[in-house]
Structure formats: C-alpha cells, structure tokens
Amino acid sequence: MEKTGVVIIGAGAVGCAAAERLSVVKKDIIVVERHDAFGRETSSRNSEVIHAGFYYPSSSLKASLCVEGNKLMYGFFGECGIPHRRCGKIVVAGTLEEEKKIAALFEQGRASGVPGLTLVNARRVSELEPAVTGRAGLLSDSTGNFDTHTFMKRLEQRATDRGVTFAYNCEAVAISRANSGYEVTVRDVDGSLLSINCDVVVNAAGLSADKVAAMAGIDTEKAGYHIRYCKGEYFSVSSRHRGKLSRLVYPAPTQVSLGIHGVLGLDGSLRLGPSAFYVDELAYDVDAAHRHDFFESARTLFPFLDEDDLSPDTAGIRPKLQEAGGPFRDFVIRDEGDKGLPGFINLIGIESPGLTSALAIARYVEKLIG
Numbered sequence: 001m002e003k004t005g006v007v008i009i010g011a012g013a014v015g016c017a018a019a020e021r022l023s024v025v026k027k028d029i030i031v032v033e034r035h036d037a038f039g040r041e042t043s044s045r046n047s048e049v050i051h052a053g054f055y056y057p058s059s060s061l062k063a064s065l066c067v068e069g070n071k072l073m074y075g076f077f078g079e080c081g082i083p084h085r086r087c088g089k090i091v092v093a094g095t096l097e098e099e100k101k102i103a104a105l106f107e108q109g110r111a112s113g114v115p116g117l118t119l120v121n122a123r124r125v126s127e128l129e130p131a132v133t134g135r136a137g138l139l140s141d142s143t144g145n146f147d148t149h150t151f152m153k154r155l156e157q158r159a160t161d162r163g164v165t166f167a168y169n170c171e172a173v174a175i176s177r178a179n180s181g182y183e184v185t186v187r188d189v190d191g192s193l194l195s196i197n198c199d200v201v202v203n204a205a206g207l208s209a210d211k212v213a214a215m216a217g218i219d220t221e222k223a224g225y226h227i228r229y230c231k232g233e234y235f236s237v238s239s240r241h242r243g244k245l246s247r248l249v250y251p252a253p254t255q256v257s258l259g260i261h262g263v264l265g266l267d268g269s270l271r272l273g274p275s276a277f278y279v280d281e282l283a284y285d286v287d288a289a290h291r292h293d294f295f296e297s298a299r300t301l302f303p304f305l306d307e308d309d310l311s312p313d314t315a316g317i318r319p320k321l322q323e324a325g326g327p328f329r330d331f332v333i334r335d336e337g338d339k340g341l342p343g344f345i346n347l348i349g350i351e352s353p354g355l356t357s358a359l360a361i362a363r364y365v366e367k368l369i370g
Contacts, residue, residue, distance in 0.1 A: 045316030054109025084146035092134035116141030232274025
C-alpha cells in the first residue's frame, strides 16, 4: 500500500497543469495516466488555439477561466520558451443573421472582460484577409496558437523537478473512501494491481472523467456528469495556399462547435476543421468521404479553395456534457464534499476552451484544495 498526498487521474494538459501548480505547495503527488505519455487524447488532437474567451456566457467558468488562462498562457510561454504566435483571429459573418451573431459575441466578450475585440465591416475584412469573403467580422487581437506538446512537456518537467511522480501505463480502476481520504486502485501495464492511499483525488480524466466519478460512487446521470463523445475531423489544405491567411479565420459559431475554420500551424501550414458530430466510440480515423462536406462548408468563406486541395488529416474527440441539440453546459470543477466525498475534485466536461484555460483551472483547483 503506497501513501501520497494527492492523486491526479489523467495527464492531459489540465492534469499536467494541476500537477505543476500543486507541486509548489503540496508534497507527494502522483499523476496516474493510462497511456504511455502525457496528452494522448483531447489535448493533442485539437486546433492548438489560444482562445480569447468571447464565445461563452459571461457568468460561466468557461468565460472567466478562458480570459484568465489567455493571460497566464502568454506569460508562461514567454517564461518557458514555448513556441507560439499571437497571430489574432477574425470571426467572419457571411449573412445578416451571422452578422447579428458576431455582434452578440462582441458584447458578450466585453461583458467578460475580453481585451482587443473590434467589430469590422466588409471592407476591413478584405483588407485584413484579402483571400476571405465576408460582410462583417469580429477581430480578436489576443487569440493565437502554440505548440501543445512542448507546453505539456514543460509542465511535466517542472512538476517532476519538484518531486511529482508520473505513473504512465497505469489505469485507475477503483476508488473508495479510506479513513479521511481515499484508496485508489491502479492497474499497471503488466496487469498487477496497486493501491494508493491519498488525501485528495483530482479527477482530470478527460474523456473518461464521468467513469472515474462513478468509481467514487457518484451517480453521474443524476449529477448531470454523463460525457458524450463529439468527434471533430480535420482536412489539410494544399501547400499551394500557404501564406493565404495571416491570422486564424473562423465562421460564426454553431450551437455545437466554433465551426469549421482555417487553422494555421506554427509552420505556416493550413488545415480546415474541426467538424462536430456525436459518436459512440473513441476512434480517430478521418472519413475521406467527408471531404466534399468540408469543401461545401468552407467554400463561401475561403473562395480560393478547390475540393482537390483538401486531404484527410487528423481527428479529435471532445468530452461534451451538452447533449445533441441541448443547451449550453459549463465546465464542472468542484469539490464533491456535498456528496460525501470531501477532497474529491471533479473536472468534468473540460472541452474547449479547456486547453487555453489549463493554467487557470490549475489555480482554481489549488483554491478548492486549500
């Protein structure tokens, strides 16, 4: 039986950030990760965007933690030499209805304290992005992109330097109350079982966070913690269009996602994505037959594209609490003391803007633990 202070389940961006932050004030931290390294799921399969925070209701955790996280991320990048680019973003409206939508986003962003937002007309859209077509736009100066792998690697290094243990190829399979803390049973890569006693459990398991909560005895359906898998595919754009965009270009968002947008890599490459559709299983294949749908979705915004410019790239899966056609759902970040589980910290439904918010979420968790 091993004894430690904190067990963090999951080594995605949020789990790594929590480990790094808590390692400053806590000793004896173990991060349990079922994969062979950090960030093997949602954290490494996304657009690598630093969001500004204007997409989310101003009273939500998604808004406040994204705004805070945006500032923290740029500071961390500068301090630790993380490759990034503050390239900016423009959300483009193609119809009157979309123009009203981006105007509402502008007001929502202002209410949330998002800096550097400007509404622009069609002429200004054309000046900013000559290859893009639109009748109006919302310009965000604080949006950017970054190298997610280097970011997580640096978090892991800093946490490890302070004594944190990262237990890879280890999966949490059971959680029970033990005295004033918890006993976490972990299955190692060879199938053997190990029990860890701890004072605090941080559930940062991403796509499996609802299953981890259920291990602790929480009725996830009753609590509203059931995670739905929402898949997003990306298609790469021919290198002949390299340099066509100078910033990230998004359409007006849908109810489910931020829309298929132009994703700029730090190397200047261009991708389209992600799409958004609910699935039952974790599978990261990209259906080449979806190329036509991508082209049709993007051709108005990016008139320079031909369908043959698109090639299947990669896919990611979001851990959404929102059901198909359902209302907005916020992050769940809470100590479950009112469920008889003090010191059990749930992080559930950490989809976008979870990556941007990682450092802010870590600080939030620190405050919950006290």
